[in-house]
Amino acid sequence: MKEFFRLKTIPEVLELLQTFGPLESETVSLEETYGRVLGLDVIAPEDVPIFSRATVDGFAVRARDTFGASPGSPALLDLAGDIAMGEEATQPLAPGQTQRIATGGMLPPLADAVVMLEYVEELDATTLEVHRTVSPWENVVQRGEDVRGGEPLLSAGARLRPQDIGMLAALGVTRVEVRRRPRVAVISTGDEIVPPEAPLTLGQVRDSNAYTLAAQITAMGGVPVLLGIVPDQLDPLIERLVAARAQADLILLSGGSSVGSRDWAIAALESFPEARILVHGVAVSPGKPTIIARLGTIPLFGLPGHPVSAMIIMEILVRPLLDRLSGRPAARPDWDGMVAATLSRNLASTPGREDFIRVRLSLQAGTLWAEPILGKSGLLSTMVKADGFIRIRLAAEGLEAGAPVQVHLFRD
Amino acid sequence: MKEFFRLKTIPEVLELLQTFGPLESETVSLEETYGRVLGLDVIAPEDVPIFSRATVDGFAVRARDTFGASPGSPALLDLAGDIAMGEEATQPLAPGQTQRIATGGMLPPLADAVVMLEYVEELDATTLEVHRTVSPWENVVQRGEDVRGGEPLLSAGARLRPQDIGMLAALGVTRVEVRRRPRVAVISTGDEIVPPEAPLTLGQVRDSNAYTLAAQITAMGGVPVLLGIVPDQLDPLIERLVAARAQADLILLSGGSSVGSRDWAIAALESFPEARILVHGVAVSPGKPTIIARLGTIPLFGLPGHPVSAMIIMEILVRPLLDRLSGRPAARPDWDGMVAATLSRNLASTPGREDFIRVRLSLQAGTLWAEPILGKSGLLSTMVKADGFIRIRLAAEGLEAGAPVQVHLFRD
Numbered sequence: 001m002k003e004f005f006r007l008k009t010i011p012e013v014l015e016l017l018q019t020f021g022p023l024e025s026e027t028v029s030l031e032e033t034y035g036r037v038l039g040l041d042v043i044a045p046e047d048v049p050i051f052s053r054a055t056v057d058g059f060a061v062r063a064r065d066t067f068g069a070s071p072g073s074p075a076l077l078d079l080a081g082d083i084a085m086g087e088e089a090t091q092p093l094a095p096g097q098t099q100r101i102a103t104g105g106m107l108p109p110l111a112d113a114v115v116m117l118e119y120v121e122e123l124d125a126t127t128l129e130v131h132r133t134v135s136p137w138e139n140v141v142q143r144g145e146d147v148r149g150g151e152p153l154l155s156a157g158a159r160l161r162p163q164d165i166g167m168l169a170a171l172g173v174t175r176v177e178v179r180r181r182p183r184v185a186v187i188s189t190g191d192e193i194v195p196p197e198a199p200l201t202l203g204q205v206r207d208s209n210a211y212t213l214a215a216q217i218t219a220m221g222g223v224p225v226l227l228g229i230v231p232d233q234l235d236p237l238i239e240r241l242v243a244a245r246a247q248a249d250l251i252l253l254s255g256g257s258s259v260g261s262r263d264w265a266i267a268a269l270e271s272f273p274e275a276r277i278l279v280h281g282v283a284v285s286p287g288k289p290t291i292i293a294r295l296g297t298i299p300l301f302g303l304p305g306h307p308v309s310a311m312i313i314m315e316i317l318v319r320p321l322l323d324r325l326s327g328r329p330a331a332r333p334d335w336d337g338m339v340a341a342t343l344s345r346n347l348a349s350t351p352g353r354e355d356f357i358r359v360r361l362s363l364q365a366g367t368l369w370a371e372p373i374l375g376k377s378g379l380l381s382t383m384v385k386a387d388g389f390i391r392i393r394l395a396a397e398g399l400e401a402g403a404p405v406q407v408h409l410f411r412d
Numbered sequence: 413m414k415e416f417f418r419l420k421t422i423p424e425v426l427e428l429l430q431t432f433g434p435l436e437s438e439t440v441s442l443e444e445t446y447g448r449v450l451g452l453d454v455i456a457p458e459d460v461p462i463f464s465r466a467t468v469d470g471f472a473v474r475a476r477d478t479f480g481a482s483p484g485s486p487a488l489l490d491l492a493g494d495i496a497m498g499e500e501a502t503q504p505l506a507p508g509q510t511q512r513i514a515t516g517g518m519l520p521p522l523a524d525a526v527v528m529l530e531y532v533e534e535l536d537a538t539t540l541e542v543h544r545t546v547s548p549w550e551n552v553v554q555r556g557e558d559v560r561g562g563e564p565l566l567s568a569g570a571r572l573r574p575q576d577i578g579m580l581a582a583l584g585v586t587r588v589e590v591r592r593r594p595r596v597a598v599i600s601t602g603d604e605i606v607p608p609e610a611p612l613t614l615g616q617v618r619d620s621n622a623y624t625l626a627a628q629i630t631a632m633g634g635v636p637v638l639l640g641i642v643p644d645q646l647d648p649l650i651e652r653l654v655a656a657r658a659q660a661d662l663i664l665l666s667g668g669s670s671v672g673s674r675d676w677a678i679a680a681l682e683s684f685p686e687a688r689i690l691v692h693g694v695a696v697s698p699g700k701p702t703i704i705a706r707l708g709t710i711p712l713f714g715l716p717g718h719p720v721s722a723m724i725i726m727e728i729l730v731r732p733l734l735d736r737l738s739g740r741p742a743a744r745p746d747w748d749g750m751v752a753a754t755l756s757r758n759l760a761s762t763p764g765r766e767d768f769i770r771v772r773l774s775l776q777a778g779t780l781w782a783e784p785i786l787g788k789s790g791l792l793s794t795m796v797k798a799d800g801f802i803r804i805r806l807a808a809e810g811l812e813a814g815a816p817v818q819v820h821l822f823r824d
Contacts, residue, residue, distance in 0.1 A: 088614035
């Protein structure tokens, strides 16, 4: 045991994780961009739309020709043809003229508004009455009104949402520079761990954490690479670390809550001359026996073996690191994945560490209650029952029943 | 135009969508289950763990042998060997005996607690002092304590989260019955629409909506099938509908906000003897010109052409339909994807329809403000700027500045 390592606080660990650089970018086709992180700022290459369009079905007019028009005193206009959809409207609108136009059609030169169908009466094939005054640019999206060419549109580090992708399509951007997804190797360690498909004998447990971690990695935008189970022995562990280093941007060692197991992990790490242990224990509960190291430029987490601890460390420390590797900004909106609720009972906490408490949510008579689930961190079922967790800060001595809390939601 | 259709309210439409049945299930391997919806209830096939395990490093004891032990008056125990990790502990613990055990190790027969390393002093190779009393089952996860065999664990209709997948792995469930992902065909219509890679000429716009919709479908758990662009003509439209019907569980017609375009869509639909128009206009803004039909058993949406309207209809109507097709329960937690905020300005609304207002969020001095973005529904950039939307219910005449609002978040 290396007891000379002081426990690090979460802010200290987060600052340290910022020393890992973002991954390089790659170019993908627009269809593949959902959920990806932009690698560079996008400046609109042109106007959207590139011509002024009708937003209703009706008649293109010069607005001034309708001024004062009403059902009692309609304006009379000459119908000078129809505007074909998808084609350039080339025939300019002379004063007193109108042209039929459908939603999305191009306004002809000199037209500056559209009168809706409902306010028009067609007297004959070439004459119509307008029963309403329209203002300039009424029922029109002007050229460049949605986006102006040269305008900054999306920032590097933004995770692309459906509307952002639609906007890229509208601009004709079909190849997009995004950050490479972090590849995250998961090495399960422990003499007692067997694959989930294996029949169990007494003394063994199935490798549940690797599957939880893989899904968390996917949820966080990474690509999980499961490297199987290694016994608590030096050489196989070193061998597997070499394999992980060759293909991953982040290595997770899963399992091994025992001192012996942790010692093997550290011994294996220290056999690499380029390895450096950065953190040996974090001031959190659950999750204290977390190890963080770097193997050259590659970050490595030795996760606690208890499933609840491992999941919490993933949420509070590995998620920000994956954001960092993906080039996302460190500061994220406070409301992201959070919900305000009321604590259902008193909770004790130890000052000097942060506590993460699993909670179940229930809405009763308009109040959203957060009910703590106080099981051992070895019980995965407590996470299955939970809707999220709350965080009790370093200096706090606990929370009282009725206290307002922010619940960090587990997304489904 | 078929004006004899009355606008339907959102609750009416949602009820009607419940007439579409859930899709069949399929069996996938555990690695593929993240985000999938369970097709049947999962009952735990066995206990987790299948033996009582230590949760700390230390010594397995009979708790009664430590009663009264303290640093001043330690209990003396005989060290009767080490318990190997991953193997069955077969040697029963005699009174006054102890065995060394690591975290995760199996408790030997007749042991009922573990004393942590820190509270023990080893006097010689076979004798140790215990400086602390432990209670029965202290520092132990008992057999079946996490999950008891036969216990209902997960319900059909649940979307699998990382912890749920880990629990399945812990139970040895490696093949999982999940609902098939709904395949959603997108047919873009309109003479003015061109693919995003095409150079634009005046009068044309790029098919932005298909890309927005594809990402929304993915976000909602479906599989998008983009079927390209069809001009506003009867025969090509019928042909594409035949292709869509052959491969999709839901068909979306995108584009065609003009009356002419809608008429073509309806004419094409009506050429199918098994087609039935169910909804022709919804009492919402934006999104009113929405058509909903069934083509035999397959639901079809004629989405509004304006990008904001199409996205809102996807969120409020297509998402519940996809949930239905995926076998998810109709009622979902109110806090799912919502955040409470304060409205920054007055908002007018028309009673008799529901209004969906795009908002941008900003946190200022502890207050989360929702600032309305009041652009035309033809402007996709307003969605790019928005963080979510608020809903003004049917009967409301608007909201005042300072009103508490629930913001439906756009997830990234």
